[in-house]
Each structure stands twice: as structure tokens, then as C-alpha cells.
Amino acid sequence: MAQDIRDGRRRVIVLGTGGTIAGRAAAPGDNIGYAAGQVGVSDLLSGIEAPDGISLLAEQVAQIDSKDMTSVVWRELALRCAHWLAEPDVAGIVITHGTDTLEETAFFLQSVLSPHKPVVLTCAMRPATALAPDGPQNVRDALVVAAMPGAHGVVAVCAGTVHSAFDVRKVHTYRLDAFDSGDAGPLGYVEEGVVRLHRSWPGAAADVASGLFERMIEARTWPRVEILVSHAEARGSIVDSLLQERRLGAAEPVQGLVLAATGNGTLHHALEEAALRAQSAGVAVVRATRCAQGRILPKAGEAESIPSVGALTPVKARIALMLELLGSPSTA
Numbered sequence: 099m100a101q102d103i104r105d106g107r108r109r110v111i112v113l114g115t116g117g118t119i120a121g122r123a124a125a126p127g128d129n130i131g132y133a134a135g136q137v138g139v140s141d142l143l144s145g146i147e148a149p150d151g152i153s154l155l156a157e158q159v160a161q162i163d164s165k166d167m168t169s170v171v172w173r174e175l176a177l178r179c180a181h182w183l184a185e186p187d188v189a190g191i192v193i194t195h196g197t198d199t200l201e202e203t204a205f206f207l208q209s210v211l212s213p214h215k216p217v218v219l220t221c222a223m224r225p226a227t228a229l230a231p232d233g234p235q236n237v238r239d240a241l242v243v244a245a246m247p248g249a250h251g252v253v254a255v256c257a258g259t260v261h262s263a264f265d266v267r268k269v270h271t272y273r274l275d276a277f278d279s280g281d282a283g284p285l286g287y288v289e290e291g292v293v294r295l296h297r298s299w300p301g302a303a304a305d306v307a308s309g310l311f312e313r314m315i316e317a318r319t320w321p322r323v324e325i326l327v328s329h330a331e332a333r334g335s336i337v338d339s340l341l342q343e344r345r346l347g348a349a350e351p352v353q354g355l356v357l358a359a360t361g362n363g364t365l366h367h368a369l370e371e372a373a374l375r376a377q378s379a380g381v382a383v384v385r386a387t388r389c390a391q392g393r394i395l396p397k398a399g400e401a402e403s404i405p406s407v408g409a410l411t412p413v414k415a416r417i418a419l420m421l422e423l424l425g426s427p428s429t430a
């Protein structure tokens with residue numbers, strides 16, 4: 099259901115998906131014992147001033163705890179974003195979202211839309227019922243970014259900091275400033291309604307593979323890609339179980355594996371051997387580092403038997419591989 103909040107010349111659309119920002123706790127002092135995704139997105143906007151010359155329109159796309167994010171919600175979100183971005187008077191979009199998978203949704207939307215207007219995900223670490231909720235200021239800052247002339251691409255705004263969808267990741271379980279952009283650093287900051295930009299916005303439209311958006315919308319199911327972590331005493335038995343499922347004709351057989359590798363992309367030998375068996379059986383396998391910072395650097399003159407994904411985190415590598423497989427002939 100859409101609701102007009104205020105009349106104006108340009109619009110910012112606010113899409114609600116749930117999260118702690120829409121959470122309710124029984125006691126106002128409780129910042130962790132709450133249910134996420136309870137308060138409607140229109141209510142989240144009450145008392146928040148729109149940027150000058152902007153009217154707001156709120157639409158509830160989902161109402162979930164983002165740990166339970168699904169391809170159904172992602173598909174709907176991508177469709178609503180594409181619809182609103184095509185409206186000439188829409189300056190940008192704000193998405194209220196849980197913090198737990200915000201980086202995945204941001205990366206997914208950037209990968210399928212690469213929008214030439216801003217799509218700004220925002221969130222909160224404290225529920226709406228907290229004594230001092232952080233959501234309202236985050237929403238206000240996100241509206242400023244979404245209304246900013248020249249802004250484009252998918253970004254996240256939290257605790258006054260603007261992060262690119264490519265770099266953002268949740269790094270803290272409790273602090274209000276829970277996100278980081280790793281080595282790349284934030285795109286900028288929002289200070290008293292003004293954006294101080296340090297880097298350029300994420301790339302626009304040309305980056306999206308041709309037809310990817312349509313294939314993503316039309317596919318009955320998306321390719322199944324699993325993440326497996328390499329660690330002390332890692333085994334290949336989970337890979338072998340997945341291969342066995344494929345052989346037995348499972349309804350959704352594994353099509354891709356992301357190996358969350360140690361350090362500069364190394365794997366426990368047992369996991370590596372199993373991963374190579376998976377590769378021979380037609381499963382796409384890539385390596386991402388499980389390190390919180392840095393990228394996998396290729397070794398000069400050494401061919402990679404399992405390709406690496408550079409700086410992508412395992413969860414973003416999973417999305418990148420799933421979208422790549424969506425475009426491959428076997429899953430089309």
C-alpha cells in the first residue's frame with residue numbers, strides 16, 4: 099500500500115522491508131530483546147522532515163527480520179525500485195532494512211539495477227521503541243542522500259556514514275556505527291543535512307550485464323549457491339553430500355559453491371580436493387577470503403585451479419556467482 103506524505107516537486111520513495119529499525123520491544127530500555135519488522139514504514143517517517151523541495155511516498159514491500167531474507171523479497175524489491183526509478187519526478191529511493199543482511203541486499207540491487215539515481219539502504223541498531231532510537235536520524239540522513247542531485251548507485255547510510263554497496267559490511271554486533279567499508283573507506287558522511295563526499299558514487303547502468311534484470315525476474319528459481327568455510331579440520335564430506343543430491347536429481351541441486359578461504363585464498367586440502375571433484379561434476383566453484391579486510395591477490399605466473407573473487411566477501415561472492423549462473427545456458 100502506498101501513502102503520500104507531502105506534496106512537492108520531486109519525490110523520494112521510501113520502501114519498507116522490516117528490520118530492527120521497525121522493531122518493537124516490550125520495555126523501552128531493551129535494545130536487544132525485541133521483535134524486528136513490526137512498525138509500518140509510514141510510521142517510521144512520522145516527525146521526520148523531508149529535504150527541501152521533496153515529497154515522500156512510503157510503500158511497504160516486506161515486513162521481515164532480514165536474517166530471513168529471500169529471493170522472493172529481493173525480486174519484489176528490485177521490481178519496485180525499477181518501477182519508481184523510471185518515474186521522471188523521482189529523485190531517489192530509500193529502503194529501510196534490517197542490518198543483518200543489508201550488505202547482501204545492497205550488493206544484489208547494485209548488481210541488477212546499477213541505477214543512475216540513488217538507492218539508499220538504511221537501518222538501525224536499536225528498535226523503534228528504544229529510549230534513544232537511532233533509526234530516525236539514519237532515515238533523515240538517507241533522505242538527504244536520496245534527494246542529492248548527482249548522486250547515483252546503491253549505497254548504505256548508517257550512523258552518518260555513506261558506504262558503497264560494493265564495500266559495505268556489518269562489522270559490529272551492537273554499536274550504532276556497525277558498518278564499515280574496509281580498505282576502500284566510506285564514500286562520505288552526512289553532517290547536519292549536508293553530504294561530504296570523499297569518493298565517487300558506485301558505477302551506473304553500463305555495468306549491468308545485458309538482460310540480467312529480465313532473467314532475474316523471469317527465472318522460476320534462482321541457481322542454488324552454497325557457502326562453505328575452510329577451517330582447521332575442514333572436510334570434503336559436505337561437498338560430497340551436495341554432489342550426491344545432484345546425482346539423485348534433487349529439485350534444487352547445488353550449482354555453485356563459494357569457498358570462504360583462509361588468508362590469501364588458501365583452502366584446507368580436504369576441502370580443496372572435494373571442491374575440485376565438484377568442479378569436475380559441473381559445479382561452479384570460486385574462492386573468497388574469510389578475512390575481514392583485504393583481497394585475494396593472485397600469485398604471479400600461477401594458474402588458479404579454483405578462481406578467486408578478489409575483494410568480494412563470501413556473501414557477496416555468493417550473489418555474484420548466482421547472478422552469473424542465472425545468465426548461463428544451463429540455467430536459462
Ligand code: SIN
Nearest residue numbers: 117118164196197198
Ligand atoms: C534484521 O536484520 O532485520 C534484524 C537486526 C537488525 O536490523 O539490526
